[in-house]
Amino acid sequence: MQLSTKHLLxxxxxxxxxxxxxxxxxxxxxxVLQRPIKKVPTLRDVTIVNLFFENSTRTxxxxxxxxxxxxxxxxxxxxxxxxVSKGESLLDTVNNILSMKVDMVVMRHSASGAxxxxxxxxxxxxxxxGDGINEHPTQALLDAFSIxxxxxxxxGKRVAIIGDIMHSRVALSNLYLLKKMGAEVMxxxxxxxxxxxxxxxxxxxxxxxxxxxxxxxDVANVLRIQLERQNQVLFSSLREYSLAYGVNKKLLDSLNxxxxxxxxxxxxxxxxxxxxAADSKQSIILQQVENGVAVRMAVLYLLAGGQGE
Amino acid sequence: MKTILTEQQLxxxxxxxxxxxxxxHIDLENTVLIGIQPRGIFFSNRMVDELKKQVPADRIKxxxxxxxxxxxxxxxxxxxxxxxxxxxxxxxxNVVLIDxxxxxxxxxxxxxxxxxxxxxxxKVELCILIDRRFSRQLxxxxxxxxxxxxxxxxxxxxxxxxxxxGKQEVGLLE
Numbered sequence: 001m002q003l004s005t006k007h008l009l010x011x012x013x014x015x016x017x018x019x020x021x022x023x024x025x026x027x028x029x030x031x032v033l034q035r036p037i038k039k040v041p042t043l044r045d046v047t048i049v050n051l052f053f054e055n056s057t058r059t060x061x062x063x064x065x066x067x068x069x070x071x072x073x074x075x076x077x078x079x080x081x082x083x084v085s086k087g088e089s090l091l092d093t094v095n096n097i098l099s100m101k102v103d104m105v106v107m108r109h110s111a112s113g114a115x116x117x118x119x120x121x122x123x124x125x126x127x128x129x130g131d132g133i134n135e136h137p138t139q140a141l142l143d144a145f146s147i148x149x150x151x152x153x154x155x156g157k158r159v160a161i162i163g164d165i166m167h168s169r170v171a172l173s174n175l176y177l178l179k180k181m182g183a184e185v186m187x188x189x190x191x192x193x194x195x196x197x198x199x200x201x202x203x204x205x206x207x208x209x210x211x212x213x214x215x216x217x218d219v220a221n222v223l224r225i226q227l228e229r230q231n232q233v234l235f236s237s238l239r240e241y242s243l244a245y246g247v248n249k250k251l252l253d254s255l256n257x258x259x260x261x262x263x264x265x266x267x268x269x270x271x272x273x274x275x276x277a278a279d280s281k282q283s284i285i286l287q288q289v290e291n292g293v294a295v296r297m298a299v300l301y302l303l304a305g306g307q308g309e
Numbered sequence: 310m311k312t313i314l315t316e317q318q319l320x321x322x323x324x325x326x327x328x329x330x331x332x333x334h335i336d337l338e339n340t341v342l343i344g345i346q347p348r349g350i351f352f353s354n355r356m357v358d359e360l361k362k363q364v365p366a367d368r369i370k371x372x373x374x375x376x377x378x379x380x381x382x383x384x385x386x387x388x389x390x391x392x393x394x395x396x397x398x399x400x401x402x403n404v405v406l407i408d409x410x411x412x413x414x415x416x417x418x419x420x421x422x423x424x425x426x427x428x429x430x431x432k433v434e435l436c437i438l439i440d441r442r443f444s445r446q447l448x449x450x451x452x453x454x455x456x457x458x459x460x461x462x463x464x465x466x467x468x469x470x471x472x473x474x475g476k477q478e479v480g481l482l483e
Contacts, residue, residue, distance in 0.1 A: 001387050028390040032378065034400070037426040040378035305387040 007119045007126040010135035011176035019181060023145050025298035026042050026291070032069065045070040046304045049097050051107040052129070053079040053090075053114075058289060059129050059138070063106050066296035072304075090114065091121055098124055104304060107131075112169075127156055133167050138253070139264050140173035142180065142295040143259060147219055150260055153154050155182035155228045162188045162215045163245065163272050164221035166195055167230060170264045175202050180259050188213035189245060192234040202241045210245050214252070219260040219288055222273050238271050248274035258282055265289070313439065313466070314479040322455040323352070326436060327359035329453050330405055337368050339431070340403040345420055346375040349408035351470040351471035352438050356407055370397050374406075379419035393423075399427035405453075409439040409468045414449035438465060439466050439479060 003018050011019070026102055032040055048067050052060055060076075067074045077097070079085070084093060098202065104125045107115050112132030119126050130136040159178050164170045165187045178185045179202065186205040187194055199206050207213040216218055225241065235241045247261065261273075261283040268274050278285060314322060334340040337360065344353025350398035351375055355434070357371050377388050406420055417435060424430060435452040441460050458464065465482040469475075 025390055028375070028377075028392060031393055035426055036428065039426070042378045042380075042383055043421065045384070097329050302387065305383050 001134070006303070007128075008137050008299055009092060009114070009115050009119060009126065009128050011137045011140050011173045012135065014137075014180070016180045017222050019141070019144070020182075022141055022295065023148060023303060025302060026141075026295045029069075029297040029301070030291065030294040032297075033290075035127060035142040039069050039071060041071045042301060043067075043070040043304050046103045047073045047075070048072075048104045049075045049077060049102045050080075050089050050129075051077045051094070051097075051109075052107060053084070053107070053109040054130070056108055056129070058292065059108065059136075062289070063127075063138075063296050064130060065295050066300060070297055072300070074276060078168055092120070093160070094118055094122055098122055104300065116233055122274075127303065130169055132169065133172075133226075134169055135173045135176075135263075136169040137173050137192065138292070138296055138299060139170050140177040140305065141299070142288055142292040143170075143174055143221060143262060143264070144177050145291045145295050146157075146182075146262065146284055148285055149287070149291065150181050151218065152177065155296050156184070157219060158168055158184045158186070158217045159219045159221060160186045160207070160217035161221045161223065162210065162213060162247070164189065164193045164225050164230075165189055165198070165223070166193045166234075167224045167226035170221075174221060175204065179203070181199060186213055186216060190235055190241070197199060210247070211251065214247070214259060219262060220247065221262045221264075223264065224266065225271060238268075246270070246272060246274060247277050247282060249276035252280070252282060253276055260284055262288060310467075310480040312455060316477045318363075318461060319477055319479060320355075322438070323355050324359055326438075326453050326455055327356050327363070330356070330436060331360065331363055333434075334403060334405070337364055337370075339396065339401075340405060341372065341399055342357050342372040342405050342407060343372045343374050343395065343399075343420075343424070344394070345406065345408040345416060346373055347389075348468065348470075348473075350408045351473060352468070356436070365401045367449055372396065374420060374423055376419040376423050376471035377424045381419070382417065395427050397469055398428045399424060399430045400433045402428070404430045404433045405436050406433060407436045409437075410441065410466050411435070411449070411451055411454075412441045412466075413446055414445045417449050418447050438468060441466060452457035 004015050011163050068144050106127045108129040109131050114131050114133035115126050115128040121172055128137055151157055161171050186207055188207040267273055344350045347437040375391040375393045377390050434452040436453040440454045440457040442453055442457050468479050471477045
C-alpha cells in the first residue's frame with residue numbers, strides 16, 4: 001500500500017491505482033473528522049511548510065487544518081511578508097527553509113511548473129497546491145471524492161466542466177482525473193475560453209451552449225472566471241457572460257432531472273453562479289470544502305509514510 | 310503447521326470467554342465491546358453472537374476500531390486502513406477490547422491511545438483468543454485469555470476463520 005510517486009505535482013503523473021488509494025484513504029480520514037476528538041497522532045514527528053506565493057483562503061486553511069488534525073508541525077509562509085520581496089530566488093528560499101529540517105513542502109505559485117522545478121532540486125516531498133494555469137491536484141481529488149460520495153462512483157458518470165477552461169488549473173486537474181477514473185467529461189463555455197485542441201488532446205466533448213451541457217450531465221462543475229490571469233478581452237462584459245453562461249435556479253428547474261452543482265470557490269455570485277443555485281439543495285459546494293480536509297489528510301499521510309529508514 | 314485449537318475447541322473457547330465477560334459485566338449494563346481491525350473483528354463478531362444468546366441484542370454496544378493512525382511505526386511503511394465504527398460514546402463506560410492474538414503488545418498500546426479520542430472510559434479490559442507469552446515488548450496483559458502458548462519469534466500464530474480462510478482453527482506456523 002503505497003503511492004507510486006514521492007511528490008504530488010499533478011494528477012497527470014498519478015496512476016488510477018494511486019487515485020483510488022487516495023480516495024479510499026480519505027474515506028477513513030473523514031470518519032476521524034466526525035469523532036468527538038478530531039485529531040490523530042499519525043504524523044507527530046513530521047514538519048510541513050506551507051509556501052503560498054499566491055493568495056488563497058480555502059486551500060491554505062484546508063491544508064493547515066489537515067496538517068494539524070494529523071498532529072504534524074506546521075510553518076506558514078506568505079510571499080508578501082518574506083524575503084522574496086527582497087529579491088531572494090525560489091530555490092534559495094526553499095533551501096533555507098529545508099536546512100531547518102522540514103520534511104514536506106506544500107506550495108502554491110503563480111508560475112506553472114514551479115513545484116516541478118523544486119522537485120528536481122530538493123529532497124523533501126512536494127505537494128502542489130496550485131501552480132499557475134497548470135494543475136491543482138488536491139482540488140480535483142476532493143471534487144472526485146465529493147462526486148463519489150454523492151453518486152456512489154465516478155465510472156460512467158457525466159461531468160460537465162463549465163466556464164473558464166483556458167485559465168483554470170482546476171479544470172485541467174479534473175480532466176486528467178475524471179478521464180483516468182472512467183467518467184465521461186464535457187467542457188462547456190464560450191469558445192474564447194476553451195482551448196481549440198481540447199477535443200483531440202483529452203477526448204472530451206466540447207459544448208458552447210450552456211443549456212445543452214446541463215441537459216447532458218449528471219454533475220456540473222462551475223468554474224470561476226479567472227480575471228487575474230486574463231490579459232486580453234475574451235468576452236465583452238461580466239454581465240454578458242452571466243447572461244449566456246451563468247447557472248441559475250430557473251435554468252436548473254427547466255431541466256428534466258436534478259443535477260449536482262459543484263464549484264471550487266471562490267464564487268463570483270451573479271457571474272458564473274447565481275445565489276439561488278449556489279445555495280440550493282442540489283449544490284454540494286460546502287461538502288466539497290469539508291471533504292477537502294479529509295482528502296488532504298490522505299495525501300499528506302500517504303506521502304509522509306514509509307519514507308523513513 | 311501444528312494445530313493449537315481445533316474448530317470444536319475454538320467454539321468452546323469462545324463460549325467460555327463470553328461467559329467470563331458476562332460474569333464480570335452482568336447484563337452488560339455499562340459495558341461496551343470493541344473489536345480491533347482487521348482480524349480481531351472475526352473473533353469479536355463471534356463473541357457478540359455468543360453474548361446475544363445471553364442478553365437482549367439491543368443491550369449490546371459493539372464497535373470496531375482501526376489503530377493504523379496510532380501506530381508507532383508510520384514512517385517505516387504504510388499499513389492498509391480499515392474502517393473505525395464506534396457509534397456511541399465510551400465516556401464512563403467499561404470497555405472490553407477484543408483481539409485475536411496478543412504478541413508484542415504494541416497493537417493494544419495503540420488501541421488504548423485511540424480509545425481516548427472517543428471519551429474517557431471508566432475501565433478498559435482486554436479479551437484475547439491466543440496469548441503468546443514471554444514475547445511482550447510492553448507491559449500489557451489480557452484479562453480474558455482463550456489459550457496461552459509458548460512460542461519463539463520465528464514462529465507465527467495464525468487464526469483461521471471460515472468466512473476469510475475457508476476453515477476455522479488456530480495453528481502455529483514454523
